[in-house]
Amino acid sequence: MVKQLAGGEADTPGNGERPRRRIPEATVARLPLYLRSLLEAAETKTTTVSSERLAEMAGVNAAKVRKDLSYLGSYGTRGVGYDVEYLLFQISRELGLTQDWPVVIVGIGNLGHALANYKGFSERGFRVAALVDSDPAKRGEAVAGMRVRGLDELAQIVADERIAIGIVATPATVAQEVADRLVAAGVTSILNFAPVVLTVPDDVSLRKVDLSIELQILSYYQQRRMGAGEAGAAISELASVQ
Amino acid sequence: MVKQLAGGEADTPGNGERPRRRIPEATVARLPLYLRSLLEAAETKTTTVSSERLAEMAGVNAAKVRKDLSYLGSYGTRGVGYDVEYLLFQISRELGLTQDWPVVIVGIGNLGHALANYKGFSERGFRVAALVDSDPAKRGEAVAGMRVRGLDELAQIVADERIAIGIVATPATVAQEVADRLVAAGVTSILNFAPVVLTVPDDVSLRKVDLSIELQILSYYQQRRMGAGEAGAAISELASVQ
DNA sequence: GCATGTGAATAGATTCACAGCG
DNA sequence: CGCTGTGAATCTATTCACATGC
Numbered sequence: 180m181v182k183q184l185a186g187g188e189a190d191t192p193g194n195g196e197r198p199r200r201r202i203p204e205a206t207v208a209r210l211p212l213y214l215r216s217l218l219e220a221a222e223t224k225t226t227t228v229s230s231e232r233l234a235e236m237a238g239v240n241a242a243k244v245r246k247d248l249s250y251l252g253s254y255g256t257r258g259v260g261y262d263v264e265y266l267l268f269q270i271s272r273e274l275g276l277t278q279d280w281p282v283v284i285v286g287i288g289n290l291g292h293a294l295a296n297y298k299g300f301s302e303r304g305f306r307v308a309a310l311v312d313s314d315p316a317k318r319g320e321a322v323a324g325m326r327v328r329g330l331d332e333l334a335q336i337v338a339d340e341r342i343a344i345g346i347v348a349t350p351a352t353v354a355q356e357v358a359d360r361l362v363a364a365g366v367t368s369i370l371n372f373a374p375v376v377l378t379v380p381d382d383v384s385l386r387k388v389d390l391s392i393e394l395q396i397l398s399y400y401q402q403r404r405m406g407a408g409e410a411g412a413a414i415s416e417l418a419s420v421q
Numbered sequence: 422m423v424k425q426l427a428g429g430e431a432d433t434p435g436n437g438e439r440p441r442r443r444i445p446e447a448t449v450a451r452l453p454l455y456l457r458s459l460l461e462a463a464e465t466k467t468t469t470v471s472s473e474r475l476a477e478m479a480g481v482n483a484a485k486v487r488k489d490l491s492y493l494g495s496y497g498t499r500g501v502g503y504d505v506e507y508l509l510f511q512i513s514r515e516l517g518l519t520q521d522w523p524v525v526i527v528g529i530g531n532l533g534h535a536l537a538n539y540k541g542f543s544e545r546g547f548r549v550a551a552l553v554d555s556d557p558a559k560r561g562e563a564v565a566g567m568r569v570r571g572l573d574e575l576a577q578i579v580a581d582e583r584i585a586i587g588i589v590a591t592p593a594t595v596a597q598e599v600a601d602r603l604v605a606a607g608v609t610s611i612l613n614f615a616p617v618v619l620t621v622p623d624d625v626s627l628r629k630v631d632l633s634i635e636l637q638i639l640s641y642y643q644q645r646r647m648g649a650g651e652a653g654a655a656i657s658e659l660a661s662v663q
Numbered sequence: 664g665c666a667t668g669t670g671a672a673t674a675g676a677t678t679c680a681c682a683g684c685g
Numbered sequence: 686c687g688c689t690g691t692g693a694a695t696c697t698a699t700t701c702a703c704a705t706g707c
Contacts, residue, residue: 202641205698211637215616229666238618241666242700249668257667257707274637275644282636289538293531299616299633305640343643344636367646368639374457374541376480384642386635391541393628394524394586395453395516397610398547400626401585402517404609447676471688483688484678491690499684499689667705674699683690 202273206247210270211303212237213244217267229260281308281340283366285357286349287317287327290372294348295323308340313353330360337364344368351375444515448489452512453545454479455486459509471502523550523582525608527599528591529559529569532614536590537565550582555595572602579606586610593617 216236220228230248234241248254248261254269255261271277282300284291287310294300295310310322313330320327328336336342345361347354347369354373361369362383371377371387379385458478462470472490476483490496490503496511497503513519524542526533529552536542537552552564555572562569570578578584587603589596589611596615603611604625613619613629621627 203698207641208634208638210641211631211634212618214637216618230668231666236618238620240700242702243698245667246669246699253668255667257705258665259707260666273641275640276637278644280636280640280643289535293535294632296531297632300636303633303637305633305636343647344639368643370635370639376454376458376478378480382646384639384646386639388630388632388635389453390536390539390630391545391547392450392453393612393630394522394542394547395456395518395545396450397586397612397626397628398517398522399449399452399515401522401610402520404624404626405585445676472690473688482678484680485676487689488677488691495690497689500687501685502688665707667707669704670702672699672701675697677694677696679692679694681691681693683688685686685688 200250200252202250206250207274209237209239209243209247210274212239213247214267214270214274214276217263217270220263221267225263227260228263228266230255233261276304278304280305280344281342282306282344282346283309283311283333283336283340283342283361284346284348285311285330285333285361286347286353286373287312287320287322288348288350291348292322294346294372295325305344308342309336311336313349313357330357333360334364337361337366342366344370347371347373347377349373442492442494444492448492451479451481451485451489452516454481455489456509456512456516456518459505459512462505463509468505469502470505470508472497475503518546520546522547522586523584524548524586524588525551525553525575525578525582525584525603526588526590527553527572527575527603528589528595528615529554529562529564530590530592533590534564536588536614537567547586550584551578553578555591555599572599575602576606579603579608584608586612589613589615589619591615 213233216233217228219236230241230244234244237244251269251273254266282305284294284307287295291310295307300307307323310325310327311330311333312318312327315329317327318329343366345366345368347357349357351373354371354375355377358369358371358377358379362379367382368384369377369379371385374389374391377385455475458475459470461478472483472486476486479486493511493515496508524547526536526549529537533552537549542549549565552567552569553572553575554560554569557571559569560571585608587608587610589599591599593615596613596617597619600611600613600619600621604621609624610626611619611621613627616631616633619627
């Protein structure tokens with residue numbers, strides 16, 4: 180039972196393509212979570228999920244799920260729930276995952292290595308199209324079935340492979356220069372793993388993952404819990420929303 | 422010029438230890454950013470920074486810096502700015518980084534490997550005290566100058582090393598079981614890299630890093646930018662706050 | 664009847680703007 | 686005078702609670 184796309188779309192009626200509502204940033208950040216949960220549900224042949232069930236799977240509450248999904252459109256059925264396959268498709272489309280995204284990883288150290296081999300990327304349509312490192316010693320080395328190429332080839336690679344997303348996994352010292360080169364080459368989205376604040380033009384999206392920052396945040400709550408008195412004082416303080 | 426701790430602390434006056442104000446979660450998450458910026462400033466022998474300068478370094482705005490720092494106390498000097506060394510100490514203390522945190526990494530695949538070798542941890546007082554993997558084939562293997570130990574040894578390791586923080590870098594399928602074991606062993610903070618929602622007791626802090634979720638968020642904004650019309654339509658839409 | 668979808672209420676975070684003080 | 690520290694205003698996100706419609 181897959182609903183048809185027909186039937187009055189609430190917004191911008193008529194004009195064919197994407198719904199184009201403005202989705203809150205917090206909601207966008209949770210869509211991948213719902214996607215993953217729906218994929219799990221689909222694996223167990225579940226055809227329908229309630230907001231309650233989906234919330235449980237994604238680790239959030241049901242009201243949030245409903246509100247979030249309502250930004251995409253009215254894709255549920257009252258009294259029933261959401262069709263798993265249909266919602267999967269809608270979220271995928273909204274996230275732009277119905278297309279293939281070639282990515283380049285710059286900086287093939289320990290982390291770059293791990294990212295190059297990470298299965299989770301390809302599972303979501305992110306294809307690691309090239310590996311780049313400035314170290315001449317690394318050039319030509321085979322990593323994850325690919326040859327590592329030089330930083331001077333970056334512009335060519337981005338153009339040839341039509342790469343829009345770059346991953347920076349270099350040491351902090353060279354990360355800004357690498358980001359600049361990525362932008363110059365035409366990349367418009369950057370995921371930064373280097374522990375440094377990058378500056379990019381306004382029309383380039385930037386997200387960061389900082390491993391040691393996450394530990395520092397845990398340290399804060401951990402200390403607080405421990406400081407709050409001796410005998411196992413269990414102050415219920417969840418550091419993250421998951 | 423390092424200020425003394427004396428002088429009327431606004432909150433809970435008198436009773437010696439930690440200030441114990443309630444700091445907003447968003448602020449806690451930015452403190453590590455300020456810390457890093459201050460360390461950079463200290464390297465260049467800068468003794469004082471204004472909120473303006475610190476904001477620039479941390480990639481946020483000055484009002485936010487002042488508001489954030491005000492939760493820690495009145496550690497600045499009007500007309501002057503913040504003393505770098507003093508503020509470094511205060512933030513470190515607030516984050517609990519004046520003590521050493523031994524951590525255990527469970528799951529020594531590509532990512533676990535990279536994490537075990539990550540320099541950024543030790544730089545902030547996080548000492549990788551043990552590596553654990555359930556795969557008997559990995560047991561005894563040397564990684565980052567350590568021997569990988571078995572999952573059955575986990576409880577003993579946590580107790581012996583007084584480990585409060587565990588890092589889960591296993592495949593999704595076993596992550597929950599590993600988390601359960603960590604909790605049973607007495608770990609009260611978990612950083613999860615597995616792409617799955619973990620459930621832990623209320624008195625355990627949990628944070629997650631999901632590599633492919635970050636890419637999916639970038640994909641959303643990237644698609645949106647590209648979908649908005651052909652000729653380089655530069656919709657200024659920054660995906661993250663850095 | 665039951666679960667969605669959504670206005671309204673609440674909570675939390677950010678930004679403004681300026682009083683206060685070195 | 687210059688920059689911090691902070692109430693007040695604003696914006697964003699979450700939660701509530703119920704009308705709506707299958």
